């Protein structure tokens with residue numbers, strides 16, 4: 502299978518602390534790769550480097566064979582990489598539809614001038630954007646909430662809204678930072694089903710998550726970090742039986 506994301510010898514220091522140490526892994530097209538590890542293992546730091554939120558101290562990240570070194574954070578969606586955050590990043594006083602449309606800013610070509618003049622092109626694009634956003638709102642099961650203010654939605658639904666916003670940009674790679682945090686069992690199961698559908702429709706997923714049931718059910722492969730370094734990589738079954746992984750988690754407890 503073709504490699505979509507190639508991470509080589511990735512490291513990140515915060516002051517004197519090495520949070521991520523020489524980590525290598527690949528995400529292939531059409532797969533869900535889970536990044537797991539005990540608290541403080543460096544998972545979010547890896548995700549933040551892959552999505553351009555913070556620069557690496559060392560190492561290289563290539564997407565579709567292109568180095569991401571000089572790519573600016575705002576350019577990632579245009580390249581085909583979108584993400585959700587561990588702490589929700591929503592606009593409470595905007596509707597669900599408007600929140601989801603924020604994820605589409607990379608797809609408009611109408612200039613500021615034509616937008617300002619409300620010319621035909623920008624009106625057509627606005628309509629197209631609304632339809633695409635509406636489709637994703639329905640896909641994540643929020644059709645009835647589309648016109649409600651995001652601030653009025655319960656936590657689980659806001660998480661779904663974030664996924665719709667990440668998906669309207671039609672990414673080739675979706676990065677998810679603890680998407681199931683704070684969800685109940687039914688919501689987690691529904692979300693798992695949705696991630697499998699997203700993968701089956703051609704978007705690869707890099708998933709950071711603590712919910713082991715979810716990971717073991719949906720991940721094609723798993724990379725395990727402990728104290729900043731990669732300690733294992735394999736299928737869910739291989740990882741479950743790996744003595745180093747078991748020791749890292751038991752040690753953490």
Ligand SMILES: Nc1ncnc2c1ncn2[C@@H]1O[C@H](COP(=O)(O)OP(=O)(O)OP(=O)(O)O)[C@@H](O)[C@H]1O
Pocket residue numbers: 515518520538539540541542543544545546547
């Ligand atoms: N901005 C920062 N400044 C200083 N240290 C940081 C910063 N971000 C992360 N760290 C440290 O880097 C290490 C890895 O943190 P990170 O959040 O990546 O781990 P994690 O595996 O995502 O943990 P968790 O599962 O608890 O979210 C930790 O020791 C953390 O304290």
